[in-house]
Amino acid sequence: MGRSPCCEKAHTNKGAWTKEEDDRLIAYIRAHGEGCWRSLPKSAGLLRCGKSCRLRWINYLRPDLKRGNFTDEEDELIIKLHSLLGNKWSLIAARLPGRTDNEIKNYWNTHIRRKLLSRGIDPATHRSVNEPPLETTISFTDVKEEKVKIKDEKIPVQERSPDLNLELRISPPYQDHDESDPFKTEAKISPCFFCNLGLQNTKDCSCSHSGIITNGTSNKNINPGYDFLGLKITGSVDYISSEMKNQDMCMKL
DNA sequence: AAAATCTCCAACCGCCGGAGA
C-alpha cells in the first residue's frame, strides 16, 4: 500500500519556474501567507506540486534571502558548523541568516570541499588527509558484545557515521576537561557557540557574556540550562539534544 | 569556431517523523 503522490503529477509543471509562476506564488503568499503547501498551488492558480512551490519559495523567492557570494566569515562558520553537525544543512542554515540549506549544501559541495582538500583536510572528517582513518570503534571490548556485533554487521565502519567526528568536542564544558563526565557541564559560565568560534559580540552571539543561556526545555539529561549552539530554544534544540544523546550512547557502547 | 569537458545550482526525488484520525 504505497503512499499517494503528493499531488496530481499528470497536471503539474516541472523544471525551471517562469517569471509568471514566480509572480503568482509571491503574490499568493503575500496575500495569504505560507499556509498549506498541498492546497496552495490550486489556490494560487499554479500547475505545480506543493512541494515544488515550497522549495521555490524557501530557496529562491523568500524576501529575506541574502543571495550573492559567501563571505570568508560565512565560509569558516560553515566549516566549523559542519565539523560539529555533519550534513545537517538545515541546522547549519539556521545559523546563517539569509542562507538556505540548499544553498549551503551546494556551496559546500562546489567550493568548500575543494577548499578543505586544498588545505589537506578531508571534508568528510575534518581531519588531515594524511592522518590514518579515524577509528570510530572506541573499544567495544568491555561492553555488551552482542549489541556491538549487531551494529557492526549492519553498518560497515566507514559508513557507520562518516560525519561523526568523535574527536571534536561540541561544547565549552569540555574545556574544563572532566574526563569522568564529558557532559558534566553547566554551572560553569558557558559562552554561546559563537563565542567559542571567536565571534563574540557579533549579531549571532546570543549570550550576554555575563551568564548562561537559560534553556527552558526539558533537556534535563544533557546540559541543562545550556544551549550549546547558542540557538534560540526551539524544537531543533531537542533534536540536537537527542542526537547528542545518541552519540553519547554510541560512545558508551 | 566548434567540440569536449567542467562547474554550478535550481529543482526533483524519496525517505522520515510528527500529527491527527
Add this chain to the structure above:
DNA sequence: ATCTCCGGCGGTTGGAGATTT
C-alpha cells in the same frame, strides 16, 4: 496501535553557462 497525510530534509540530477582543448 495503525494508518494516512503533510512538511521537511538530505542526496542526487539535469542542464545552462563557462572554460578548455
